[in-house]
Amino acid sequence: MALLEFEGVDAFYGRIQALRKVSISVEKGEVVALIGSNGAGKTTTLRTISGLMHPTNGTVMFDGRDITHTRPSRIVELGISQSPEGRRLFPRMSVVDNLFMGAYSRNDRPGIASDMERVFTLFPRLLERRTQIAGTLSGGEQQMLAMGRALMARPKVMMLDEPSLGLAPILIETIFSIVREINSQGTTVLLVEQNAHKALEVANRAYVLETGVIAQQGTGRDLLASEEVQKAYLGM
Amino acid sequence: MSLTDYGFYILCATAIVLLATQAFTNPKDFFQVTIFGLADGAIYALVALGYTMVYGIIELINFAHGDVFTLGAYIGAAILAFFAGANEGSFVVVNVIALLLVFPIVMLIMGGINITIERIAYRPLRNAPRLAPLITAIGMSFVLEGIMFMWHGAPTVHFPDLLPHGPGFQTTIGGVFFGFKDVFVVVAAAILVSLLAVFINGSKLGKAMRATAQDRDAAQLMGIDINRTIAATFFIGAVLAGAGGMIWGLYFNTIYYNLGFRTGLVAFTAAVFGGIGNIPGAAIGGLIIGLVAAYSDGYIGSKWTEVVIFGILIGVLVFRPTGLLGMRVPEK
Ligand SMILES: Nc1ncnc2c1ncn2[C@@H]1O[C@H](COP(=O)(O)OP(=O)(O)OP(=O)(O)O)[C@@H](O)[C@H]1O
Numbered sequence: 164m165a166l167l168e169f170e171g172v173d174a175f176y177g178r179i180q181a182l183r184k185v186s187i188s189v190e191k192g193e194v195v196a197l198i199g200s201n202g203a204g205k206t207t208t209l210r211t212i213s214g215l216m217h218p219t220n221g222t223v224m225f226d227g228r229d230i231t232h233t234r235p236s237r238i239v240e241l242g243i244s245q246s247p248e249g250r251r252l253f254p255r256m257s258v259v260d261n262l263f264m265g266a267y268s269r270n271d272r273p274g275i276a277s278d279m280e281r282v283f284t285l286f287p288r289l290l291e292r293r294t295q296i297a298g299t300l301s302g303g304e305q306q307m308l309a310m311g312r313a314l315m316a317r318p319k320v321m322m323l324d325e326p327s328l329g330l331a332p333i334l335i336e337t338i339f340s341i342v343r344e345i346n347s348q349g350t351t352v353l354l355v356e357q358n359a360h361k362a363l364e365v366a367n368r369a370y371v372l373e374t375g376v377i378a379q380q381g382t383g384r385d386l387l388a389s390e391e392v393q394k395a396y397l398g399m
Numbered sequence: 400m401s402l403t404d405y406g407f408y409i410l411c412a413t414a415i416v417l418l419a420t421q422a423f424t425n426p427k428d429f430f431q432v433t434i435f436g437l438a439d440g441a442i443y444a445l446v447a448l449g450y451t452m453v454y455g456i457i458e459l460i461n462f463a464h465g466d467v468f469t470l471g472a473y474i475g476a477a478i479l480a481f482f483a484g485a486n487e488g489s490f491v492v493v494n495v496i497a498l499l500l501v502f503p504i505v506m507l508i509m510g511g512i513n514i515t516i517e518r519i520a521y522r523p524l525r526n527a528p529r530l531a532p533l534i535t536a537i538g539m540s541f542v543l544e545g546i547m548f549m550w551h552g553a554p555t556v557h558f559p560d561l562l563p564h565g566p567g568f569q570t571t572i573g574g575v576f577f578g579f580k581d582v583f584v585v586v587a588a589a590i591l592v593s594l595l596a597v598f599i600n601g602s603k604l605g606k607a608m609r610a611t612a613q614d615r616d617a618a619q620l621m622g623i624d625i626n627r628t629i630a631a632t633f634f635i636g637a638v639l640a641g642a643g644g645m646i647w648g649l650y651f652n653t654i655y656y657n658l659g660f661r662t663g664l665v666a667f668t669a670a671v672f673g674g675i676g677n678i679p680g681a682a683i684g685g686l687i688i689g690l691v692a693a694y695s696d697g698y699i700g701s702k703w704t705e706v707v708i709f710g711i712l713i714g715v716l717v718f719r720p721t722g723l724l725g726m727r728v729p730e731k
Pocket residue numbers: 176177179180181199200201202203204205206207208248357
């Protein structure tokens with residue numbers, strides 16, 4: 164069984180249905196990408212996995228456990244963290260305090276300290292800015308902090324919602340190479356992206372979501388080569 | 400700077416110049432009034448903190464908060480009645496022990512009551528339109544006042560006079576009188592506010608409360624149980640209000656069932672003045688509003704004081720809704 168199993172999920176905002184029978188699975192060690200245009204339901208999928216909202220139908224399984232109706236704080240403890248859309252940092256807290264909040268579910272002080280070191284190694288920029296108030300960081304720095312904060316939970320699965328949004332091309336390269344690095348260090352990654360090209364390059368496998376329905380799936384390479392995907396998402 | 404900013408600064412500057420003139424022409428009266436203002440302001444600060452913390456975390460103006468303050472005084476009076484008697488107004492060991500014992504008890508009881516209020520009256524409405532919990536809070540205010548009314552009726556209630564006063568516990572410096580009570584109020588409030596600051600900035604739960612206030616969904620994604628942090632906020636707000644009620648009782652020795660209505664509105668004004676949601680702002684705002692009230696009592700006439708205070712409330716809401724300190728960092 165896959166590490167994360169999102170099975171036949173329907174999700175609603177009031178009477179608006181955002182997900183229809185969506186099934187996604189993520190194996191241990193993979194990078195899985197979820198692409199699709201605006202309003203397709205990508206963020207809704209991540210919010211449902213994190214327990215911020217619950218499906219009306221379908222199940223979410225993680226590590227052999229049913230987490231369909233589990234509360235968000237417990238889901239983080241079980242090992243799923245998220246760097247949400249729009250970064251959602253704590254704007255009036257320092258960089259270090261934001262990182263500490265990322266480790267809120269843990270109590271192993273030495274482990275937290277060594278993970279903080281690791282985040283600073285991945286993002287040396289954050290080390291320089293560690294006492295700065297998060298709300299005053301640049302967009303790129305905020306994205307690094309959001310990723311670092313999600314890493315501080317020492318997750319089994321890390322979910323990233325549009326980490327490249329609004330960043331300069333050179334910074335996008337950096338972000339994606341860090342995603343690779345995080346993955347190679349053993350963290351499974353579920354990546355939501357508008358930047359389909361980059362996402363499909365890093366991903367082992369990918370799903371294409373269209374207005375709440377999974378339209379296609381396959382390996383990153385297959386989807387990069389697929390005509391429909393090229394037309395719709397790669398602008399070719 | 401906009402026109403309204405200039406208006407705000409001109410008003411502040413005028414008030415300060417007028418007060419400075421008084422301070423030079425009649426320093427004795429001025430400092431006497433200042434001492435009264437500081438003592439009242441310290442109590443307003445304790446109450447204002449609860450308003451600002453609750454608003455900061457769930458954007459609710461908790462209209463029942465002033466009554467939580469009064470209920471703290473009522474419960475404190477009831478427990479202290481066991482210790483009081485011939486020893487009122489003097490300095491004896493039993494009074495010290497009583498206060499050291501009863502302060503934490505009342506604070507914990509009020510914390511527990513406020514958690515219960517949040518659980519039954521506000522939490523079920525957390526995702527309802529904002530007006531719903533607001534109206535519930537007004538209702539809760541009537542409920543608490545009703546309980547105190549049924550308990551002791553409309554007349555004022557005596558609060559045991561356990562702080563020493565009279566010769567030996569008062570002094571005049573340069574013609575300005577102050578007693579042990581004045582010092583006690585300010586020191587007690589300062590200790591409580593410092594403890595709050597240490598807790599909010601230093602402890603894990605305190606930081607989680609700040610995180611929840613800044614972004615509730617993001618806080619949940621960190622693994623923070625927001626039901627717990629919101630409950631903790633109500634608990635701490637009531638702990639401070641309960642202590643404030645005790646301090647008020649010890650200072651004035653008279654309490655009544657709807658004391659919280661006016662005190663609550665004044666403290667709310669202080670919270671708005673300091674920037675609603677801003678914790679240091681509420682503490683400073685409380686002191687300033689206490690001083691303003693005292694200067695108004697002293698120089699304009701006490702019947703005008705409410706006009707002055709609520710004029711400030713309206714003025715701040717119209718001209719400077721982010722309060723005196725404003726928000727130092729943009730939200731996003
Ligand atoms: N809070 C909400 N209330 C009502 N409808 C919502 C809400 N959030 C999202 N939706 C709707 O649900 C659908 C899916 O939204 P979602 O945010 O999951 O899309 P997305 O794929 O993340 O889009 P984007 O790439 O623009 O971030 C959209 O039609 C959106 O309008």
